[in-house]
Amino acid sequence: MPKQLLTGESLALPPIHRHWILIVRGLFPVTTIAILFLLLVDVAMGGVLPGEFRLVLSLAMVAVVGLVGIVVWLRWLEDSLTVTDQRVILEEGVFRRISRVIPLDRIQDVSTTQTLPGRVLGYGTVKIEAAGTSGGEQFAYVSAPEQLRDQVFLLTERRRQEA
Numbered sequence: 001m002p003k004q005l006l007t008g009e010s011l012a013l014p015p016i017h018r019h020w021i022l023i024v025r026g027l028f029p030v031t032t033i034a035i036l037f038l039l040l041v042d043v044a045m046g047g048v049l050p051g052e053f054r055l056v057l058s059l060a061m062v063a064v065v066g067l068v069g070i071v072v073w074l075r076w077l078e079d080s081l082t083v084t085d086q087r088v089i090l091e092e093g094v095f096r097r098i099s100r101v102i103p104l105d106r107i108q109d110v111s112t113t114q115t116l117p118g119r120v121l122g123y124g125t126v127k128i129e130a131a132g133t134s135g136g137e138q139f140a141y142v143s144a145p146e147q148l149r150d151q152v153f154l155l156t157e158r159r160r161q162e163a
Contacts, residue, residue, distance in 0.1 A: 005084060012155055013083040016148065018076055018141040019123035026072030027065075034061045081126070081139045083152060086159075088128060090139055100137050104159045106130040110152045112145040128152070 005011070041049065041057050049057075074094050082089040088107070090100045107130050114124035124145035129136035142148055 006086060009084045009086050011082070012085050013148075013151055016081045016083075016142060018079050018139075019121070019143045020076075021117075021121055021123055022141050023072055023076050026075070027069055030065055030068045034065045037061050081142065081148075083148075083155065085155065088152065090137055102128055102130045102137060104152075104156050106132065107152065107156045109136070110149045110156075112149050114145065126152075 038058055038061060041054050041061075046054070078094045078097075079092045080090075082091070085104075087104055088102045090098075090102075092098045107128055109127075109129040111127045111129075112124050113127070118124045123141050123143055125138055125140040126142050126145045126148055127136050127138045
């Protein structure tokens, strides 16, 4: 969510984070490697390595998975799409922050793309095209992208009718 809203601006929708599948995708490779490593250390090399050394290796691998989990979770937490009654704000990144703002009255098209897994699990990409920008802005792995598209469309139409 943006740190500050403009004077007179209010949230039209609660801030939207990316779908939880990104956390799973970020943790899957390291967790798989950790399980294979732990099987190798504890089962295959159980008779060769002393118990204390196996314990230290196992705890180190669990710590690595925990650190990767924290990084993946922070990246997921810090990426957000905020829709207010005046603009759409896309914010990404933990260490290098990228923020893009699209005024509602400049939005020309909102489209969605969903893969087969995205349709099954309920996520997709929302692309917002605005006057004066080249290519538009994308926010991938959004939960319920079609509902977001419809809400932004309604807000832009309402904003145009007020003007």
